[in-house]
Amino acid sequence: MKLIQVRKGQFVYYNNELHKVYSVKPMFRKSVHLYRLKDMRQILTSASEIQLCKPKHMDSFIFYGHRYTIDKEKVPEKGDYILIIKPAPDFLDRYSLNEIEKVEKIEDGNVVTSRDNGVKHHEYVTMVPGKKEGSTDIAYFDRNLVSAEQLQEDESPSLLLESDSHVKPSVGDIYIDKEKDTRFMIVALTDKDVICGHGLHVSFNDLKNEDRFTPVYREEEDL
Secondary structure, eight states, rough: OOOOSSSSEEEETTTTTEEEEEOOOSSSSSOOEETTTOOEEEEEEOOOGEEEEOOOOOOEEEETEEEEEEEEOOOOOOTTTEEEESSSOOOOOOOOOTTTEEEEEEEETTEEEEEEEEEGGGEEEEEEESSTOOOOOOSSSGGSOOOOOHHHHHOGGGGGGGGGGGGGTTTTTTEEEETTTTEEEEEEEEHHHHHHHTSSSSHHHHTOTTEEEEEEEOGGGOO
8 A cells, every 4th residue: 555644653565574664754855764673774765665554463573583473362461562553642651653662560451661651451462472373474565575595584683783773862862771770861972872961871782772771762753
């Protein structure tokens, strides 16, 4: 399905692979900022070059080197990922369509994520690790166009791209430092490090450690 209007958060196909719309900048010729779900590689394109994908129950796709199956019946547990398909955030929460967030705790089916968002049970579906029997592979628009070697490589976390292909941090991003139990804002960037408002210098690779650092706000997400 060709898109007339592109919305942040939509799942789309670009070059036969599943991507997510990260932001839309209407003033630019290539106005659509995507990242490829299998490895978080960023690209800029236009609406005419992408096709819409609407994820549903029992669809299977690759997220950062691991395959998951969407299961609307599964109650998540701590550490599971959820896909937010009907976002209705409260005033203090920051999430939008098709956000993928990690569960920190569960309260009567509602969850609190590692980004400190409270997500109600009717807003999300659970991402179950692996490819469940009877699931539909939506990682590719046409799987027949993908070689056996590429299929194997796409689901090999050890072959993920280096940090410069990951969604890069920006000045103004806010993170939780779980080790120090504090929030901080990125106030400056160097070639390899971020400088935090509380004085800490952190490498790009270390900032991706979800066991310690969790993003709660990204400056570019509001563009």
